[in-house]
Amino acid sequence: MALAITGARLNGEQVCLRTADGLIEELGAGVEPRADDDRIDATGLALIPGLVNAHTHAAMTLFRGYADDLPLMEWLEQHIWPAERRLEADDVYWGTRLACLEMARAGTIRFWDMYWKQAATARAVKDAGMRAIVGAPLIDGKDPDQAPRLLAKARRTIEEIEEAGQGAVRPALAPHAIYTVSEPSLRGIAEISAERDVPVEIHLSETEQEVTDCIAETGLRPAQYLDRTGLLGPRTVLAHCVWLDQAEIELIVERGATMVTNPVANLKLAVGGVFPYAAARAAGAEIALGTDGAGSNNSLDMLDDVKAFALIQKHVAADPAAVTAAEAWEIATGQRAELVGGGPLAAGAPADFALARLDAPSLALGELDAGLVYAADASAIRMTVVAGRVVYRQGDRAELDEVLAHAREQAARLGLVRS
Ligand SMILES: [Zn+2]
Structure with missing residues (x-):
């Protein structure tokens, strides 16, 4: 399923990002979602590299x-x-x-x-x-x-x-x-x-x-x-x-x-x-x-x-x-090490990115990169997408609860339980 992220902010512009086959197919201010895209309204969110x-x-x-x-x-x-x-x-x-x-x-x-x-x-x-x-x-x-x-x-x-x-x-x-x-x-x-x-x-x-x-x-x-x-x-x-x-x-x-x-x-x-x-x-x-x-x-x-x-x-x-x-x-974001890999968001690049909340206190004012580096924590991240699939959506706890239950069981098996 192709994703269309609409209304996100990127470098001061409102853009639309479309994915296809795990890649960014189109990205820019003039890009329009297509009829069969799975649309995500990203108004008030900043598109950032993961x-x-x-x-x-x-x-x-x-x-x-x-x-x-x-x-x-x-x-x-x-x-x-x-x-x-x-x-x-x-x-x-x-x-x-x-x-x-x-x-x-x-x-x-x-x-x-x-x-x-x-x-x-x-x-x-x-x-x-x-x-x-x-x-x-x-x-x-x-x-x-x-x-x-x-x-x-x-x-x-x-x-x-x-x-x-x-x-x-x-x-x-x-x-x-x-x-x-x-x-x-x-x-x-x-x-x-x-x-x-x-x-x-x-x-x-x-x-x-x-x-x-x-x-x-x-x-x-x-x-x-x-x-x-x-x-x-x-x-x-x-x-x-x-x-x-x-x-x-x-x-x-x-x-x-x-x-x-x-x-x-x-x-x-x-x-x-x-x-x-x-x-x-x-x-x-x-x-x-x-x-x-x-x-x-x-x-x-x-x-x-x-x-x-x-x-x-x-x-x-x-x-x-x-x-x-x-x-x-x-x-x-891996952009200073070629082997570790991480490029700027662009058409043709892997559809790996996050959406950050511009209504979070840490990101609402001032320069975005300063906010991300000096002020933001995980609560400012609204969504994370890898290979064009949403892997995290803020507020969804079902997967976390399931994984935590299993992890607690395994930790107990290893004798690492809390005293
Ligand atoms: Zn180590």
């Missing part, structure tokens, strides 16, 4: 509010990893469905995911009507003898994700980090990525300890070491990127990899540093924004995170112009 969450672990909605306020390694080793060993496909399915709804409610249309039971993630994304790039975490405990097993798994997961996602999901390879994956495995993953043209997502330089350990073991800083494995390239998305030095930033730009900043997770886990935005921008880096998982954020609301990103960068630079609202909005 947000792109460039790094998350969607099913970790089940872990929200569990084992908070701990340092990263203690949090992972003593709480998250033991609980994750009990995970089953249904846990991941319902955790991901909840994440999809939560993201759609705040205008997110697409996300990059790294999590266990990847086929369940892909199925949940498809059923939710969202888009995602999904990778199974690849971890061999840095044991090179495990590399053949891990690489066989990597190949298998690509097929599994493709099959379960049925076009809504693109598979990725997701080596967890340089401190959990051996060098032969990293090299093998780089080869599979090139051979299959599959993107790679990896955590890089999240803590200072990771840098110290990498130098002690290899004589190289993390980005240089990753380059030695062949993994630093245009198909790779690097999450966190907190402790990079200037030479690493230049190397990443030269190789064409994408940097993702996760400001809220970094603040909450108190990693002690800040993504080097000014240096990355000056070097011409591809930059995107991600929430990280609900275990370490704890929100998946990109409207919260874009504000945190802008504020923290202004603060560390002691310069309110260090990042402008327009720039922050482009980063949050």
Whole structure:
């Protein structure tokens, strides 16, 4: 069914947007709805590009509010990893469905995911009507003898994700980090990525300890070491990127990899540093924004995170112009990173967008991008559309109630119940 969105505001104009086959077919002031279009009256709403969450672990909605306020390694080793060993496909399915709804409610249309039971993630994304790039975490405990097993798994997961996602999901390879994956495995993953043209997502330089350990073991800083494995390239998305030095930033730009900043997770886990935005921008880096998982954020609301990103960068630079609202909005909507993807709304582009309420207190006055970045939260989003289908309509609770009931059941099964 083709949609016709009428009366929406876009760049100061009242426009009509028509979709066909998941794409924007027509967009503009002179466009008219057709007789058989499913019409949506968007008077009083602004048409905005959807947000792109460039790094998350969607099913970790089940872990929200569990084992908070701990340092990263203690949090992972003593709480998250033991609980994750009990995970089953249904846990991941319902955790991901909840994440999809939560993201759609705040205008997110697409996300990059790294999590266990990847086929369940892909199925949940498809059923939710969202888009995602999904990778199974690849971890061999840095044991090179495990590399053949891990690489066989990597190949298998690509097929599994493709099959379960049925076009809504693109598979990725997701080596967890340089401190959990051996060098032969990293090299093998780089080869599979090139051979299959599959993107790679990896955590890089999240803590200072990771840098110290990498130098002690290899004589190289993390980005240089990753380059030695062949993994630093245009198909790779690097999450966190907190402790990079200037030479690493230049190397990443030269190789064409994408940097993702996760400001809220970094603040909450108190990693002690800040993504080097000014240096990355000056070097011409591809930059995107991600929430990280609900275990370490704890929100998946990109409207919260874009504000945190802008504020923290202004603060560390002691310069309110260090990042402008327009720039922050482009980063949050994936328009500053080609691989992460997110283009301006135009005929021929995917019909992925949101409608924001111009009667919300946060958006009623002033510049729209400043309102979206500095003032709006999810309550300002009226509707989210992905591939020409409405995936969220403000006020509809039926799907949320159903998904929440299942997610609560799965969390209880995992022993994550509220005390
Ligand atoms: Zn992460």
